[in-house]
Amino acid sequence: VLLLKNKTILITAAGQGMGAASALACANAGAKVIATDVNADLLAAFKGVAGIETRQLDVTDAEAIKSLATELPDLDGLFNCAGVVHHGTVLDLTDEDWDVALNINITSMVRMCRAFLPGLLRQADSVGSSSILNMSSMASSEKGFVNRTAYGATKAAVIGLTKAIAADFVVRNVRCNALCPGTVNTPSLQGRIASAPDPVQAEKDFIARQPMGRLATVDDLTPTIVHLLSDGSRFITGQTMLVDGGVTI
Numbered sequence: 726v727l728l729l730k731n732k733t734i735l736i737t738a739a740g741q742g743m744g745a746a747s748a749l750a751c752a753n754a755g756a757k758v759i760a761t762d763v764n765a766d767l768l769a770a771f772k773g774v775a776g777i778e779t780r781q782l783d784v785t786d787a788e789a790i791k792s793l794a795t796e797l798p799d800l801d802g803l804f805n806c807a808g809v810v811h812h813g814t815v816l817d818l819t820d821e822d823w824d825v826a827l828n829i830n831i832t833s834m835v836r837m838c839r840a841f842l843p844g845l846l847r848q849a850d851s852v853g854s855s856s857i858l859n860m861s862s863m864a865s866s867e868k869g870f871v872n873r874t875a876y877g878a879t880k881a882a883v884i885g886l887t888k889a890i891a892a893d894f895v896v897r898n899v900r901c902n903a904l905c906p907g908t909v910n911t912p913s914l915q916g917r918i919a920s921a922p923d924p925v926q927a928e929k930d931f932i933a934r935q936p937m938g939r940l941a942t943v944d945d946l947t948p949t950i951v952h953l954l955s956d957g958s959r960f961i962t963g964q965t966m967l968v969d970g971g972v973t974i
C-alpha cells in the first residue's frame with residue numbers, strides 16, 4: 726500500500742541524515758517529494774530518483790522561504806527537519822551560538838509554518854487533511870542532557886510551537902506533530918564523535934545512553950515519519966512522538 730499516494734511533501738535539511746532518508750522513504754511511499762537543503766551538492770545525489778525534486782533552501786533565509794511558498798503547489802505535508810547541535814553548558818554559550826541555535830532550530834520552523842500554512846489549509850479544505858511534522862528531540866522538554874543547553878531549549882520550543890499550531894488548526898484539519906528521536910547515526914553525529922577529545926569514548930558514551938545498546942539508524946525513524954505525514958495518523962495531532970530506543974522509559 727502506498728501510504729503517501731497523491732501527496733506532495735516538502736522536507737527541509739533533506740541533504741543528508743534523517744531528512745535525506747525521509748525524502749527517499751516518502752517517495753517510496755508514493756509521495757511527490759520536494760527535498761530542500763542549504764547544500765546543493767548534497768541534493769545532487771537525488772538526481773534521477775523517481776518522485777523527488779530538489780530545491781536549494783537555507784531555512785534561515787526568510788525571503789527565500791516566502792518566495793518558495795509562492796512558487797510551489799499547495800502541500801499535503803511539511804516536514805521541518807533542519808536543526809543544529811550546540812555542544813556546551815549555559816556557561817559555554819555565547820550570544821552568537823544562541824542566535825544560531827534559535828534561528829535554525831525554531832525561528833526557521835515559525836517562518837516555514839507561516840509561509841506554507843495557507844497552502845496546507847487550502848489542501849485540507851480540498852482533500853480533507855494535511856500534516857506538519859516538526860523535528861524536535863528527546864533532548865528537549867522530554868529530558869535534560871549534559872552539554873545540550875541551546876539544543877534542549879530550542880527543541881523544547883519546537884514542542885510548544887507544535888502544540889500551539891495543532892490547537893489553532895485542528896478544526897481546519899491541519900495536523901501538527903513533533904518527532905523526538907534518540908541518538909541517530911547520521912553524518913552530523915559522526916562529526917560530533919570525531920570532534921570529541923576521545924572519539925572512541927565519545928561513541929561509547931552515545932551508545933551507553935541508549936538502553937537498547939545501539940544507536941538508531943535513520944530507518945528506525947522513517948516508518949514513523951511516513952506514518953505522521955500520512956492519513957494513517959489522521960486522529961493524531963499536537964503530539965510528541967518519542968522514537969528513542971527506550972531512553973525516556
Ligand code: NAD
Pocket residue numbers: 737738739740741742743744761762763764767782783784785806807808809810829860861862863905906907908909910911912913914
Ligand atoms: P545532519 O545534522 O547530519 O544533517 C543536517 C542537514 O541540514 C545537512 O544536510 C545540512 O546541509 C542541512 N542544513 C544545515 N543548515 C541548514 C540551513 N540553514 N538550511 C537548510 N538546511 C540546512 O542530520 P540529522 O542528524 O539527521 O539531523 C536532522 C534533524 O534531526 C536535526 O533537526 C537534528 O537536531 C535532529 N535530531 C538529530 C538526532 C541525531 O542523533 N542525529 C537526534 C534527535 C534529533
